[in-house]
Amino acid sequence: xxxxxxxxxxxxxxxxxxxxxxxxxxxxxxxxxxxxxxxxxxxxxxxxxxxxxxxxxxxxxxxxxxxxxxxxxxxxxxxxxxxxxxxxxxxxxxxxxxxxxxxxxxxxxxxxxxxxxxxxxxxxxxxxxxxxxxxxxxxxxxxxxxxxxxxxxxxxxxxxxxxxxxxxxxxxxxxxxxxxxxxxxxxxxxxxxxxxxxxxxxxxxxxxxxxxxxxxxxxxxxxxxxxxxxxxxxxxxxxxxxxxxxxxxxxxxxxxxxxxxxxxxxxxxxxxxxxxxxxxxxxxxxxxxxxxxxxxxxxxxxxxxxxxxxxxxxxxxxxxxxxxxxxxxxxxxxxxxxxxxxxxxxxxxxxxxxxxxxxxx
Numbered sequence: 001x002x003x004x005x006x007x008x009x010x011x012x013x014x015x016x017x018x019x020x021x022x023x024x025x026x027x028x029x030x031x032x033x034x035x036x037x038x039x040x041x042x043x044x045x046x047x048x049x050x051x052x053x054x055x056x057x058x059x060x061x062x063x064x065x066x067x068x069x070x071x072x073x074x075x076x077x078x079x080x081x082x083x084x085x086x087x088x089x090x091x092x093x094x095x096x097x098x099x100x101x102x103x104x105x106x107x108x109x110x111x112x113x114x115x116x117x118x119x120x121x122x123x124x125x126x127x128x129x130x131x132x133x134x135x136x137x138x139x140x141x142x143x144x145x146x147x148x149x150x151x152x153x154x155x156x157x158x159x160x161x162x163x164x165x166x167x168x169x170x171x172x173x174x175x176x177x178x179x180x181x182x183x184x185x186x187x188x189x190x191x192x193x194x195x196x197x198x199x200x201x202x203x204x205x206x207x208x209x210x211x212x213x214x215x216x217x218x219x220x221x222x223x224x225x226x227x228x229x230x231x232x233x234x235x236x237x238x239x240x241x242x243x244x245x246x247x248x249x250x251x252x253x254x255x256x257x258x259x260x261x262x263x264x265x266x267x268x269x270x271x272x273x274x275x276x277x278x279x280x281x282x283x284x285x286x287x288x289x290x291x292x293x294x295x296x297x298x299x300x301x302x303x304x305x306x307x308x309x310x311x312x313x314x315x316x317x318x319x320x321x322x323x324x325x326x327x328x329x330x331x332x333x334x335x336x337x338x339x340x341x342x343x344x345x346x347x348x349x350x351x352x353x354x355x356x357x358x359x360x361x
Contacts, residue, residue: 021214028207030293034180035187036084036200037294043193044088051090056360061095062149063356065102070353073110075103076249077205079287083303087296096302097156100287101149104280106353108137111255135335135342136269137255138349139328140276144314152309159305160298167300208286211249231258231271234321238314241278249286254279269332270325277314281307 040047055064065082069075082099085091091099112134152159188196231237245254258272284307291299317324335342 025211032204039197062098063353065099066353069106075107078103148310163301163304167297234274238274238278241275242282245279245282246285
């Protein structure tokens with residue numbers, strides 16, 4: 001009896017800081033979303049002038065979002081800012097769609113950056129081997145979201161109409177952000193609109209980073225033991241990628257769970273590919289939540305449009321998975337083993353978004 005009580009107390013002491021950290025990150029997240037909405041609304045006029053001057057074209061919106069994701073190494077923050085700008089009327093529907101897509105095209109930057117840092121610190125592997133997972137993540141993201149961006153952009157009016165009927169029915173019975181109105185209003189009045197907007201981005205980034213750190217302290221060994229054998233089935237692997245990323249709203253966590261298994265060869269590359277594809281879809285869950293919290297049915301419809309097109313394309317690749325994987329494997333092997341191809345690939349990841357921003361497309 002005493003041993004059971006001691007075990008319960010021990011688990012309570014261990015889980016207490018994790019629960020507290022999760023609650024703090026949630027409160028910071030809600031506060032940041034409300035501050036983001038309040039500051040963008042207050043700065044609507046100057047922001048609109050800036051965007052009309054520098055982000056007037058569709059290609060510029062895509063490139064700006066892509067580059068911003070590189071800088072912040074966090075696509076969720078860029079997507080949240082884009083939804084807030086759309087809510088205040090600064091972005092058009094097509095610009096929001098493209099900025100959401102850009103947040104995914106640059107989303108693998110953090111995985112690639114970690115691989116680069118690991119290479120320069122330890123030099124245990126070749127540069128290609130150190131950045132292997134980052135390159136794979138980029139290839140998978142772009143193979144899915146490049147066609148999804150083109151197709152979704154062309155079909156956006158129809159998709160908005162279809163998902164608009166669904167999003168208009170999504171209505172919160174209570175407004176959790178209303179509790180932060182006095183605080184966010186005071187911040188905007190005290191520090192000014194510009195600084196409040198910067199603070200909102202940093203607080204949002206901080207809340208997501210804090211939640212990632214909380215998740216990293218969770219023992220994931222049980223998750224690996226329970227699920228890694230199921231990765232042999234591509235549809236199960238795909239579903240787990242969506243589920244784990246959607247629930248945790250953290251690609252860093254969902255990939256972090258399987259990376260040790262992948263590095264130890266418990267999971268083959270062929271088995272991890274569907275999981276990463278699923279994670280690329282599940283990562284938009286927090287963006288949908290933000291659009292709902294900001295009470296933007298049109299924003300929800302646009303996010304769902306991109307998710308739907310991306311899901312259809314991904315399901316299509318999984319149906320023809322052997323052909324798709326063979327193509328990815330061929331490109332991946334060439335990039336990892338040939339420095340010239342790798343250099344060209346990395347340069348293209350920087351040059352393409354810059355060209356999109358500079359050219360009036």
